[in-house]
Amino acid sequence: MASVLIVFASEHHSTEQIAARIGARLTERGHGAGVRELPLREPGLPPADAVVIGSAVHDGAWLPAADAFVRAHAGVLGDRPVWMFSVGMTAALPGPLRSLAARAEQPRIARLVGLVRPREHRRFSGVVRRGHLGRKGAVLFRLLGCRYGDFRDWAGIDAWAVGIGRELEGRADRTEQSGLA
Incomplete structure (x- = not known):
C-alpha cells in the first residue's frame, strides 16, 4: 500500500478536521x-x-502557509500523485449566490493548481461561526443572507478519500504487474 502525506493549513480547525478524516479513510484502506x-x-x-x-x-x-508550501515544492510534487482540496463557505451562501460561487474560478488558487497539476482539486464547504468573521465581514455576511453553521459534507469527503485510496491501489497493482512482465 502507499504512504500518503496529507498537509493542511487551517485557521478555525475545519480544514484540519477534513484532513484528519481523509487520513482516517486512507488508513482504513x-x-x-x-x-x-x-x-x-x-x-x-x-x-x-x-x-x-x-x-x-x-x-x-x-x-499563506499552504500557498508557500505549494510554491516551494511544486517541482518535487510533480514527481508523484497529488490531490488538492480547498475549504470555503460556498454552502453558507443563499441559493443563487451558492450556484454562482460553486462555478466561479478563484484565480489565486487556480495558479497554485496549475503549478502542481494534481490528479484532482476538490472544493469543500467548511464551518462558519460568528466569531470567524470580523465586524465588516459579519455585516456583509448578514446582508448577503448567508447562514452560520457546519456545512461539511462528510459523505462527500469520505467518498473523495476512498477514491484517492482506490486510485493509489490501482497504481500499485499496475506497478506490480509491470515489474512481473
Whole structure:
C-alpha cells in the first residue's frame, strides 16, 4: 500500500478536521497516512508515495502557509500523485449566490493548481461561526443572507478519500504487474 502525506493549513480547525478524516479513510484502506499542519517544522518534503494538500480559503486564496508550501515544492510534487482540496463557505451562501460561487474560478488558487497539476482539486464547504468573521465581514455576511453553521459534507469527503485510496491501489497493482512482465 502507499504512504500518503496529507498537509493542511487551517485557521478555525475545519480544514484540519477534513484532513484528519481523509487520513482516517486512507488508513482504513491500508495506506500509511500522515497528517501534518503547515508550515512543516523541517525543511524539504517528507518522503511519501502521494501527497494530499488542503487549505482554508480566505478572500479567494489559500492561507499563506499552504500557498508557500505549494510554491516551494511544486517541482518535487510533480514527481508523484497529488490531490488538492480547498475549504470555503460556498454552502453558507443563499441559493443563487451558492450556484454562482460553486462555478466561479478563484484565480489565486487556480495558479497554485496549475503549478502542481494534481490528479484532482476538490472544493469543500467548511464551518462558519460568528466569531470567524470580523465586524465588516459579519455585516456583509448578514446582508448577503448567508447562514452560520457546519456545512461539511462528510459523505462527500469520505467518498473523495476512498477514491484517492482506490486510485493509489490501482497504481500499485499496475506497478506490480509491470515489474512481473
